[in-house]
Amino acid sequence: xxxxxxxxxxxxxxxxxxxxxxxxxxxxxxxxxxxxxxxxxxxxxxxxxxxxxxxxxxxxxxxxxxxxxxxxxxxxxxxxxxxxxxxxxxxxxxxxxxxxxxxxxxxxxxxxxxxxxxxxxxxxxxxxxxxxxxxxxxxxxxxxxxxxxxxxxxxxxxxxxxxxxxxxxxxxxxxxxxxxxxxxxxxxxxxxxxxxxxxxxxxxxxxxxxxxxxxxxxxxxxxxxxxxxxxxxxxxxxxxxxxxxxxxxxxxxxxxxxxxxxxxxxxxxxxxxxxxxxxxxxxxxxxxxxxxxxxxxxxxxxxxxxxxxxxxxxxxxxxxxxxxxxxxxxxxxxxxxxxxx
Amino acid sequence: xxxxxxxxxxxxxxxxxxxxxxxxxxxxxxxxxxxxxxxxxxxxxxxxxxxxxxxxxxxxxxxxxxxxxxxxxxxxxxxxxxxxxxxxxxxxxxxxxxxxxxxxxxxxxxxxxxxxxxxxxxxxxxxxxxxxxxxxxxxxxxxxxxxxxxxxxxxxxxxxxxxxxxxxxxxxxxxxxxxxxxxxxxxxxxxxxxxxxxxxxxxxxxxxxxxxxxxxxxxxxxxxxxxxxxxxxxxxxxxxxxxxxxxxxxxxxxxxxxxxxxxxxxxxxxxxxxxxxxxxxxxxxxxxxxxxxxxxxxxxxxxxxxxxxxxxxxxxxxxxxxxxxxxxxxxxxxxxxxxxxxxxxxxxxxxxxxxxxxxxxxxxxxxx
Numbered sequence: 001x002x003x004x005x006x007x008x009x010x011x012x013x014x015x016x017x018x019x020x021x022x023x024x025x026x027x028x029x030x031x032x033x034x035x036x037x038x039x040x041x042x043x044x045x046x047x048x049x050x051x052x053x054x055x056x057x058x059x060x061x062x063x064x065x066x067x068x069x070x071x072x073x074x075x076x077x078x079x080x081x082x083x084x085x086x087x088x089x090x091x092x093x094x095x096x097x098x099x100x101x102x103x104x105x106x107x108x109x110x111x112x113x114x115x116x117x118x119x120x121x122x123x124x125x126x127x128x129x130x131x132x133x134x135x136x137x138x139x140x141x142x143x144x145x146x147x148x149x150x151x152x153x154x155x156x157x158x159x160x161x162x163x164x165x166x167x168x169x170x171x172x173x174x175x176x177x178x179x180x181x182x183x184x185x186x187x188x189x190x191x192x193x194x195x196x197x198x199x200x201x202x203x204x205x206x207x208x209x210x211x212x213x214x215x216x217x218x219x220x221x222x223x224x225x226x227x228x229x230x231x232x233x234x235x236x237x238x239x240x241x242x243x244x245x246x247x248x249x250x251x252x253x254x255x256x257x258x259x260x261x262x263x264x265x266x267x268x269x270x271x272x273x274x275x276x277x278x279x280x281x282x283x284x285x286x287x288x289x290x291x292x293x294x295x296x297x298x299x300x301x302x303x304x305x306x307x308x309x310x311x312x313x314x315x316x317x318x319x320x321x322x323x324x325x326x327x328x329x330x331x332x333x334x335x336x337x338x339x340x341x
Numbered sequence: 342x343x344x345x346x347x348x349x350x351x352x353x354x355x356x357x358x359x360x361x362x363x364x365x366x367x368x369x370x371x372x373x374x375x376x377x378x379x380x381x382x383x384x385x386x387x388x389x390x391x392x393x394x395x396x397x398x399x400x401x402x403x404x405x406x407x408x409x410x411x412x413x414x415x416x417x418x419x420x421x422x423x424x425x426x427x428x429x430x431x432x433x434x435x436x437x438x439x440x441x442x443x444x445x446x447x448x449x450x451x452x453x454x455x456x457x458x459x460x461x462x463x464x465x466x467x468x469x470x471x472x473x474x475x476x477x478x479x480x481x482x483x484x485x486x487x488x489x490x491x492x493x494x495x496x497x498x499x500x501x502x503x504x505x506x507x508x509x510x511x512x513x514x515x516x517x518x519x520x521x522x523x524x525x526x527x528x529x530x531x532x533x534x535x536x537x538x539x540x541x542x543x544x545x546x547x548x549x550x551x552x553x554x555x556x557x558x559x560x561x562x563x564x565x566x567x568x569x570x571x572x573x574x575x576x577x578x579x580x581x582x583x584x585x586x587x588x589x590x591x592x593x594x595x596x597x598x599x600x601x602x603x604x605x606x607x608x609x610x611x612x613x614x615x616x617x618x619x620x621x622x623x624x625x626x627x628x629x630x631x632x633x634x635x636x637x638x639x640x641x642x643x644x645x646x647x648x649x650x651x652x653x654x655x656x657x658x659x660x661x662x663x664x665x666x667x668x669x670x671x672x673x674x675x676x677x678x679x680x681x682x683x684x685x686x687x688x689x690x691x692x693x694x695x696x697x698x699x700x701x702x703x704x705x706x707x708x709x
Contacts, residue, residue, distance in 0.1 A: 041498070067498055073528055078521030081487020082494060085505075088476065089435075089495035105517070112481050113488070120465035120477055123683040157684055181686035209687070256689045 017200040023193040025167035026056045026132075028201050029174035030094065034064050037092060040178060042069040044079055044096035044132075053098055054134055054193055076102055080109035080131065084117070087127040094178055100135040100187075101144035107152070114183045115158030129183045130174070135163075136227045136277045138191035138324055140317040146190075147314055148278035153185040154255040154287070161255040162208060163187040165229035167197040169212075169252060172205040180208070187254075189226035211258040213265065217247035220271040220334060223262065223288060225251040228275040228325060235275075235330035244334060254284060259295065262288075266296050266304075273305040273333050275325050280308040302337040352567065354558040358602050359582060360572035364630045366638025374569060376581040381645035387428060387576045388636045388646070389654050391420040394444035395633060396658035398607070400665045401443070401457065405611045409669045410460045414441045418574075418606030419540055421632035422508075424448050425579030426536045426601075429587055430506055436475040437489035437507035439482075441538075445508065449475050453661075454668040463673040482513040486522035486535060493531035493590070504532035504590040506583065512543025514557050523598065527566040532590025534583055535598045538573060540605040545618035558600035566596050573601025574632040604630070677703060 020028070033040045042057060048071040051058030061069040072079050076097055083093040097103035103110075110131065117127045137146030153161045160182045164170040170188070177184035206212060214229065215236050224232035229250045236246035247265050251258065266272045272292060274285040285306035292304055307325045315323045361378040363369045368378075379387070398415045405413040416423050423444035430436060430449070438445050446456045451468045458467025459478065466477035476492075479485035489507035496503040513519055514537060526533045537557055541548050554560070561568025569586075571578045579601055586597035604627040608615045615624075640646040646654075681696040 073521070073524055075517075075521040075524070077518055078487055078490075078525045081484060081518060081521065082491030082525055085437075085488040085491020085493070086495040087491075088470070088488065089492045090499070091495045108481055109484060109487065109518075113479075113484060116465075117477075118686070119683045121470055121683075122464065122466070122679075124469045124471060125477075126686060160685070160687075256691060259690065 015200045017198045019196045019198050020167050020201065021194050021196050022164070022167045022170045022188070023054055023056050025171040025199070025201060026174055026188065027058055027060070029171045029178075030057060030060060031063065032202060033094070033175060033178045034060065034068055039090060039092045040068070041086060041091050041093045042095070043072045043093070045074050045098045046071060047096050052096060054190070056132070056188070056193075057096070076104075076106040077109050080106040080114060080129075083129050084109065084113050084127060087129050088125055092128045092178060094130040094132065096132045098134070099145050100133055100147040100149045103131070103133050103149065110153070110159070110185070111156050115156045118182075119158060126181045127183050128181050130177045130180075130186050131184070132186045132188060134190045134193075135187045136189050136191060137314055137320055138227060138277075140320070141190075143316065146320070148276065148309070150187055150254055150276075151278060151282065151284045154284055158183070159255060160184045160253065161187065162253050163189065163226040164252065165189065165192065165224070165226055165250050167195070168199045168203050169205050169250075171199075171201055171203055173208055173252060175202070176208040187226060191227050192230070195230075209253050209256055209258060211249050211251045211253070211261040213247060213261065214250050215246070215248040217245040217269065219245045219269055220273070220337075221247045221249060221262075221265045221269045222330065223249050223251060223272060223274040225254060225276070227277055231325060231327060231330060232275055235327045235334075238327055238331055239334060242331075246334070257288070257291065259291065262292065263295050266292055267299040270299055270301040271337055273307055273330070275307045275330060277309050277324060279311045280306050281311045283308055305333045305336070307333050350565070351562055353562050354556065354568045354570045354600075356555075356570075358570045358572040359578050360575045361577040361581070362575050362635055362639045364635050366635045366642060368639075373578070373581070376578070376585055378577050379580055381640065381643055383580070384577060384636065385640060385645050385650075387424055387580060388633070388640060389657075390424045390428065390448055391576060391633050391636070392654050392658050393661050394420050394424055394447055396662050397447055397453075397665060398444060400662040401460075402607060402611065404666065404669050405460070410457060411462045412610045412612060413460050414610045415607040416441050416444045416605070418627065418631075419538055419603045420444060421576035421579050422536065422538045422573040422601040422603050425576040426506060426508070426534075426583045429580055429583040431504075431587070432474065433501075433503045434474065434587065435489070435492055435503060435505045437485040437492070437505060438475065438478045439485060439508050439510070439513070440478050440480050441510070442478060442508050446473075446475060446478070449473050451475065453665050454671075454673070457665075457669060458673065461669065461673070463675060483509050483516035483518035483522070485509075486513075487518055487525065490522045490526040490529070490531050490533050490596075493526070493533040494529050497529070497531055502591055504534065504587045506534045506536060506587065508536050508538060510543065511537070511539040511541065511548050511551055511557060512546065514560070515551055523560065523564040523566070523596070526596035527564040530593070530595035532587070532593075533596040534586040534590060535596065536583060537598060537600045538603055539600050540603050542605055542609070542619070544609040544613065545615075547618070556600060558598060561598040564598075566598060568598040568600070570600045570602065573603035574630045574635070576632055576636060
């Protein structure tokens with residue numbers, strides 16, 4: 001299974017294409033960043049010898065040595081806090097939080113320091129830190145291994161929040177995140193780590209802060225990111241069988257939000273829904289629905305819908321299928337609109 | 342059969358705090374863990390700076406009561422720890438202070454107005470960290486100890502000859518970040534000195550409700566690093582201990598935890614009411630251990646200072662106080678539009694739009 005990706009912006013004369021997983025594309029992005037810039041450092045829990053629990057850092061310690069890639073003590077606040085000090089001293093740390101929910105011990109360091117250092121020092125101290133967070137569910141994970149924590153980060157001024165949905169973007173967005181002088185929370189959809197795409201690395205996929213139209217349509221716009229992009233594309237395919245022309249946009253970067261691309265689509269289709277795994281109340285979809293309504297109210301034929309996880313804690317593996325937004329649920333939402341308008 | 346584990350290399354700090362000069366200004370016979378008392382010239386400089394920072398703290402506290410500053414946490418009584426530790430730093434080293442370390446910032450050479458910008462409400466950090474090799478003062482407790490550790494790790498990776506020093510308090514020692522910083526620093530053997538100012542109170546909570554340990558310096562052993570317990574009101578002891586610890590770090594021998602026993606003579610901030618949690622007698626008791634009085638007695642006894650010298654220092658401290666008043670009586674120029682200037686390196690449409698809203702409001706109010 002591979003995602004349909006617009007390849008028109010890819011680098012010309014790229015090396016031969018091969019089938020790569022998202023995990024491998026991320027690994028290659030880290031490798032190329034380490035090779036290109038001596039100040040790039042990678043540390044975190046089990047990222048050295050083991051190559052990370054998802055093997056995203058596999059082989060990097062062997063290639064670059066333990067002064068560039070190493071295993072840190074097991075303490076997330078410590079990882080982020082020391083990354084801050086390293087960034088203040090000219091480094092460009094790329095750190096891994098092993099799982100979404102295990103980033104929470106680092107919440108204070110991320111929210112009170114990483115996000116604010118540039119501001120509190122009037123731009124004199126930048127923190128070019130990339131915080132990699134494997135997130136979201138659908139992997140049969142036990143408790144605390146499947147959270148979608150994006151809204152905590154997107155509601156924090158000072159952070160840039162990025163999430164790829166396919167291998168090519170995983171490579172390109174991670175390279176750009178590491179090169180950014182702003183701190184980036186880079187959220188990797190765990191359920192997509194092993195999806196393969198035929199792609200030539202290195203690859204460029206368009207500017208990080210822009211959303212991407214993955215499928216064009218005229219009747220409705222589905223907005224998705226990370227793990228739900230697949231759901232949106234499948235829903236669009238299913239919708240086509242029902243005679244609906246559905247546009248699918250991969251947001252790619254959650255903060256900042258690409259109003260230009262998304263509003264253009266919503267004005268064209270006049271209907272939009274946002275799909276995410278995270279709970280609905282106060283979730284990222286609420287911001288999307290609110291801002292699209294504010295900007296495009298007179299162009300809308302129907303309320304903007306949120307197709308999300310329920311407002312319950314992430315469930316145990318045998319209940320995941322009832323919790324996660326499915327193609328059926330997306331189609332139900334599309335049908336709920338009054339199509340006579 | 343026994344489990345094969347290391348059985349050497351663990352050492353606990355001596356119970357008696359390291360001290361050179363006692364409360365009466367006389368040399369002690371306390372064991373000093375191989376440290377040597379600084380020379381009279383160094384001590385005279387430390388005395389001078391302690392007098393300065395005490396006058397500074399008194400002046401700022403006064404101005405805060407007058408409403409010139411929003412709030413102020415004074416380190417009065419802790420001059421020896423503030424000045425002794427900071428003076429030990431080399432120019433290339435980095436300091437990672439807390440909100441109670443204005444005295445250290447002053448000692449580091451940060452201009453008065455830039456130190457106080459945060460407390461006056463002008464901007465969160467008023468100085469350029471890169472110019473003074475000093476991090477913005479951290480308010481979330483113990484968070485800065487990790488920044489100091491990471492900074493030192495980067496220095497070590499770069500082969501730079503720089504060490505870092507961070508202050509934390511007895512209250513902050515209960516925070517998880519303090520534990521994580523001690524551990525990371527020791528595992529990574531970073532050139533970091535943790536100066537733990539045990540001033541007996543975390544706002545109102547006394548030490549005995551913060552820890553059940555005999556002393557906070559003992560914790561170092563648990564992380565595999567040296568710990569020292571120092572009379573934090575003896576600037577000679579603080580300076581000697583921190584100088585040696587920085588040297589250890591620069592030599593590649595890793596971090597050190599130094600607990601400075603001291604006392605917060607003032608309230609937590611001006612909005613605190615210390616009569617609710619401590620007796621006036623306790624404050625009076627600590628007055629006899631005053632760091633400045635004892636050093637003055639000692640320096641007079643060695644002939645390093647005389648009446649004229651003391652008067653000259655006091656007069657210079659008065660001039661400093663006047664410069665504090667001048668700085669605080671000059672309103673900083675604050676540009677409301679700067680709200681948007683330093684949030685991201687990459688400009689954002691959202692912020693540009695919000696800035697336009699504020700610009701329009703200011704224009705309508707005749708303020709732009």
